[in-house]
Amino acid sequence: MARIKPQALLLQSKRKKGPTRIGASTIVLCNLVVALIVLSIMATYRHWYKRSMDQTEDGKSTFEGTDVRTLVDLKKYDLPGYAILNTSKGYITIELYKESSPEIVDRFLDLCQKGYFKGMPFNHVIKNYVIQGGEYQGLGAAEELISHAKLHLQLGTSPKHEAFMLGTSKIRLDSKGFDLFITTAPIPDMNDKLTVFGRVIKGEDVVQEIEEVDTDEHYRPKSSVGIINVALKREV
Structure with missing residues (x-):
């Protein structure tokens, strides 16, 4: 009997052993496991993100202390688009102009989350003109605001700011303070003094009730x- 050489045996062994094939059922099972892991991660992210946007009972956001600018960079349009002012006369719902006044809205949101507006009084209430809260130095002094109001009430010229708009003084944008103005009538002469970053969409009657309070000279x-x-909402 002829002997088979070792090299021939090695070649025969290689020919008999083919690559191991993975069954179709194994591939499907692996895909299902991967899909379940991805869905689980997405569900966890949505859960914690929703919790981060909820408001606490005192009107401050649960993501207090988070830099709003960082949130804007990550997901700008998921930032709150509405602010609900809980006043001593009732609720005023504000739609924020996130696109036309992004920097001011960012700062307003940041201050809301830090509780800056909590307990802020309305320092001046001028009927058929404006309601002002916070320290106002946009015209140099409150007396100048009053003089503008008197001039406005006498002239009644063409409007540049509509009624029920939310704004802040331009001169305070680089300072630590932040004042609020809610117009109660079209204002013709404040376009160079105020920056509008929102409008009242609900609670006009509350604004008018505040406007009717008794004031001194x-x-x-x-x-x-x-x-x-102030409570922040993504939808109302």
Whole structure:
């Protein structure tokens, strides 16, 4: 009998052993496991993201302390688009102009989350003109605001700011403070002083009720009226 050489045996062994094939059922099972892992991660992300946007009972966001600018970079359009002012006369719902005034809205949101507006009084209430809260130095002094109001009430010229708009003074944008103005009538002469970053979409009657409070000769309310807290919402 002829002997088979070792090299021939090695070649025969290689020919008999083919590559191991993975069954179709194994591939399907692996794909299902991967899909379940991905879905689980997505569900966890949505759950914690939703919790981060919820409001606490005192009107401050649960992601207090988070840099709003960082959130804007990550997901700009998921930022709250509405602010609900809880005032001593009722609720005022504001639609924020995130696209036309992004920097001011960012700062407003940041201050809301830090509780800056909690307990802020309305320092001046000028009927058929404006309601002002916070320290106002946009015109140099409150007296100049009053003089503009008197001039406006006398002239009644063409409007540049509509009624029920939310704004802040331009001169305070680089400072630590932040003042609020809610117009109660079209204002013709404040376009170079105020930056509008929102409008009242609900609660106009509350604005008008605040407008009716008794004031002294300097338009300061005789009884306390102001903001209790601010709640931020993505939808209303």
